Amino acid sequence: MKTLVIGATTNKERYAYKAIHNLVGKSHQVVAIGAKKGMALDITIETEKIPFKGVDTVTLYINPTVQREYYDYIISLHPRRVIFNPGTENPEFYTLLDENNILYEVACTLVLLATNQY
Template sequence: MQNTGKTLVIGASTKEDRYSNQCVKLLREHNIETIALGNKAGIIEDVEVQTGRPAEANVQTVAIYLSAKNLESYEEYIINLKPERVLFPPGTENPAFYEKAKSCGIATEEACPLVMLKTGVY
């Protein structure tokens, strides 16, 4: 597993049963620097869930846990971060954003970060 940059989880929730929560925890278990953005501030393990759009550098991966409609307000933010890739777990598919990201040199994958981390292909 090769990851030198940070992962930004958008749609992070402090609710234990949410996949976004499990994703943040699993990223930290793999010692991946993690930034979490959500609707409500809080803490997941040692990661602060932020509610704004923090200026970040070296974001390698963005994991999306929002519907296409809810992602709209984050689209330009994501593009401006210039991540290498954006991951869309099942239920978050967003073909319109795939095209926008691709035109900016950002790879998109319909893939579950949880499965990727657990199988060593993250």
């Protein structure tokens, strides 16, 4: 399963970085987009909306206002689900995802991984 982390960062203190670390630790394939290019472990953080193939899950670490510029992009990837981590909740986007038959969860990626519910 491939996971796209949006809001990725090289800052080891941030939850997006910790999510990448834990996903890799559980042998998930990870791709990442962030505000700045860089590396999180051995994952390249891209700044462009690359049309990644085979994305199963998109996990969000960007606020609802910033999410607007990603709506069409995320929908175009046809992921199975989108995870809205704490602080990213967005009813406007939930509606669009529902209309495109994409599941979403309001959950914490770190907790899902830690409890084997990912």
